Every structure is written in C-alpha cells, then in structure tokens.
Amino acid sequence: MIGRRRAIAAAMLPVIAATPGASAFAPGVPAESGFPADLAERLEAGFRSGLLRPLHGVVLARDGRILLERYAPGPDQVWGRPVGDVDFGPDTLHDLRSVTKSVTALLYGIALARGQVPIPDAPLHAAFPEFPDLAADPARAGITVRHALTMTLGLRWDESLPYTDPRNSEIAMEQAPDRLRFILEQPVVAPPGARWTYGGNATTLLGALITRGTGRSLPDFAREALFAPLGITRFEWHARGPGAESAASGLRLTLRDLAKIGELLRTGGSWDGRPVVPRDWLAATATPAIGIEDGLRYGLHWYLGAHRAGGAAHPWIGAFGNGGQRLWSLPAAGLTLAIFSGDYDQPEAWMTPTRIWREIVLANLRLG
Structure with missing residues (x-):
C-alpha cells in the first residue's frame, strides 16, 4: 500500500553542458531553471541533517536538463536478496520494485496500439481460456482488462504483510504452481470497479497478456518497444524462472x-x-479512475495528484515502489524527479522521497 511504500559520502555530480542536437534528455542546467541558485545546497542540508539518509540517488530534471544529480553509498537488495553496501552512481542498476508496475502498463499501451493485446473493456477471463471453470462463474463475468489496469478487480488480495512473509499475497503468488490460476481463483470480495486493492496480481495478468499477445518475453518486448528508443541499453528483469519475469516488481x-x-x-x-x-x-x-488513500487518485497503473500553486492545480503523475523508489512527472512545469532508496519493507519508507518532492522541489519551484 502507499503508506507502506511511503551523511552521504558521494559529492554531487557535476552537471554536463548540453550538446547541440543531443537527446531530448541532455544533462545540463538551462539559463532559467525556475529554481533558486542554492537548490543544491538545500538538498545537501537535508543530507547533513540526517533526514535523507536512506537515499541511494536523486535526479531532478526540468525541460530535459538535469538540474540535480546526487548519489550515496549504502546497503542494497536485488529483488529481496541483500547484496551488502553498494557505491551508487549513474551507471548502477537498482531495483524499481513496484515502479515496475507502471512501466509494464506503458508496455501494455504500446502493445495495444499494435493490436497485440485485448482492449481495456474486453472480458478478462476470455483472455485465459485455460480456466473455463473460472470463466463460467457469474460472479467473475463482469471483470474486464480495465479492472486489472486500475487495480479494481474485486478479488481478495492482501500485500499489507511484509514481503518477507509467505502469507503476503504477492509472495504466495510467486510460490504458487500456477501464478495465473492463483490470481484468478481468488474469492470475489467486491463488485469489479468498486474498490481499489493494491496488488501485483493485476500487473501479473497484464504481463501475461503482453507476452501472449506479442509472442515475446517482457524483457524482449520492453527492449524493442520502449528501452531501445530511449537509448536504454542496460537493464535486468528478475524472474521466478525462464519466461516468468515479475511484471510487478x-x-x-x-x-x-x-x-x-x-x-x-x-x-x-x-x-x-x-x-x-x-x-x-x-x-x-x-x-483518474478511482480515488485511493492519502487523497490521491489512480489511473492506469499510475498514481495521480496535483501541485497547487498560483491559485491553480497542476496535475502530476507518479510511480511508487517498495523501499522509497519514486518517479514523479509534473508536465505543466516540465519537471521530472526520480529517486532510489534503500528503505525496503519499512513502513515509513515513503517519508524521505516525499519530503524531497514536497519540501525541496515543489516548495522551491517557480511556475510561469
């Protein structure tokens, strides 16, 4: 749930002057950044105070230019397996955890435009004909792909327990002989569309639809359809076994x-x-498809909120992951904030990235 996923040694990396004709995401500071000149020092003050200690990295960009980039060494994990202290930097791969869910939803949109996956309003169980007994259940007949995209399936699911606990629904799913049947046979506890229930079950179903429709694994499809166009050449996608990549984390x-x-x-x-x-x-x-906790709303596998300034509400879109992994985009301000953190399975992991977003970025942002 959001509330659960709610003295650094490395010096701030120098910004790099933008090169004419470079990618749309060229590092560099525009002449008018819209932020105070001492923004970097304000971030450093947060680190010196100890309030930002769990962070592994921060990248803030505006209009395609990196304004701040800061890394810190610290203990890390790889999909739940401790790997000891890591000296993080621009080339270090890091778990996205549930930010993966939002990336998977982008892949679904690409596959949909190619006619390779069912439309959102298609019946969900029709896409899984290997489970005719579940498709025949009248209580499940109204579940559509859209309900997976908005996490409103109406099926029982509980990820409130730590991810080290086998009773956590996502962990139980990963350990089940058949992940898809485990998801689809869960008891119906609400009408589809009526209740938002956070869970990797919805994303796992989307991942299965992508791999079935494209005939390719998630990593292969992501490499061709999303990563290569962005110049992303290095990534990892962990799996329970061959062809069983975790679409959720x-x-x-x-x-x-x-x-x-x-x-x-x-x-x-x-x-x-x-x-x-x-x-x-x-x-x-x-x-927005449905209201959720903390006053936020949820779209198609992305969190939605607004920054209020100058008497107006400026919408933002975000992706959140266990341990404090965060991605925010505020399109009206041309703003992107990406954060890696190591507070895995800690109930207050949301606090540090949210403090940076609200108190360092938004509080110092000049719009217009």
Whole structure:
C-alpha cells in the first residue's frame, strides 16, 4: 500500500553542458531553471541533517536538463536478496520494485496500439481460456482488462504483510504452481470497479497478456518497444524462472534511465520527436479512475495528484515502489524527479522521497 511504500559520502555530480542536437534528455542546467541558485545546497542540508539518509540517488530534471544529480553509498537488495553496501552512481542498476508496475502498463499501451493485446473493456477471463471453470462463474463475468489496469478487480488480495512473509499475497503468488490460476481463483470480495486493492496480481495478468499477445518475453518486448528508443541499453528483469519475469516488481534500471521514463510522460510519449508511447494511452493513464488513500487518485497503473500553486492545480503523475523508489512527472512545469532508496519493507519508507518532492522541489519551484 502507499503508506507502506511511503551523511552521504558521494559529492554531487557535476552537471554536463548540453550538446547541440543531443537527446531530448541532455544533462545540463538551462539559463532559467525556475529554481533558486542554492537548490543544491538545500538538498545537501537535508543530507547533513540526517533526514535523507536512506537515499541511494536523486535526479531532478526540468525541460530535459538535469538540474540535480546526487548519489550515496549504502546497503542494497536485488529483488529481496541483500547484496551488502553498494557505491551508487549513474551507471548502477537498482531495483524499481513496484515502479515496475507502471512501466509494464506503458508496455501494455504500446502493445495495444499494435493490436497485440485485448482492449481495456474486453472480458478478462476470455483472455485465459485455460480456466473455463473460472470463466463460467457469474460472479467473475463482469471483470474486464480495465479492472486489472486500475487495480479494481474485486478479488481478495492482501500485500499489507511484509514481503518477507509467505502469507503476503504477492509472495504466495510467486510460490504458487500456477501464478495465473492463483490470481484468478481468488474469492470475489467486491463488485469489479468498486474498490481499489493494491496488488501485483493485476500487473501479473497484464504481463501475461503482453507476452501472449506479442509472442515475446517482457524483457524482449520492453527492449524493442520502449528501452531501445530511449537509448536504454542496460537493464535486468528478475524472474521466478525462464519466461516468468515479475511484471510487478522485477525491473532494474539506472536512475538516469528511470528519469527517461518520466520524460516520456512530460513529452506526451515522444522521444527526440518520435512517438514511443501513444499519446492517447498516456492521456487515459492520467485520467483518474478511482480515488485511493492519502487523497490521491489512480489511473492506469499510475498514481495521480496535483501541485497547487498560483491559485491553480497542476496535475502530476507518479510511480511508487517498495523501499522509497519514486518517479514523479509534473508536465505543466516540465519537471521530472526520480529517486532510489534503500528503505525496503519499512513502513515509513515513503517519508524521505516525499519530503524531497514536497519540501525541496515543489516548495522551491517557480511556475510561469
């Protein structure tokens, strides 16, 4: 749930002057950043105070230019397996955890535009004909792909327990002989569309539809359809076994490459002027489907909120992951913030990245 996923040695990396004709995400500081000149020092003050200690990395960009980039060494994990202390930097791969869910939803939108996956309003069980007994259940007849995209399936699911606990629904799913049957046979506890229930079950179903429709594994499809156009050449996607990649939590990227995903949201799905994610899919993604906790709303596998300034509400779109992994995009301000953190399975992991977003970025942002 959001509330659960709610003295650094490395010096701030120098910014790099933008090169004419470079990628739309060229590091560098524009002449007018819209932030105070001492923004970097304000971030450093947060580190010196100890309030930002769990962070592994921060990248803040505006209008395609990196304004701040800061890394810190610390203990890390790879899909739940401790790997000891890591000296993080621009080339270090890091777990996205549940930010993976939002990336998977972008892949679904690309596959949908190619006619390779069911439309959102298609009956969900029709896409899984190997379970005729479940498809015949009248209580499940109204479940559609859209309910998976909005996490409103109406099926029992509980990820409130730690991810080290086998009773956690996602862990139980990963250990089940058949992940898809485990998801689809869960008891119906609410009408589809009526209740938001956070869970990797919905994303696992989307991942299965992508792999079935495209005839390719998630990593292979992601490499061709999303990562290659963005110049992302290094990534990992963890799996329970061959062909069983975790669509919900298995992706690892560098922080700069995660920020590129945020840039796609800022530009309406284009990179260097070429469409990558359909603009209409991003528009649907940013359309609230249901209200959720903490006063936020949820679209198609992305969190939605607003920054209020100058008497107006400026919508943002975000992706959140266990341990404090975060990606925010505020398109009206041309803003992208990407954060890696090591607070895995800690109830207050949301606090540090949210403090940076609200108190360092938004509080110092000049709009207009």
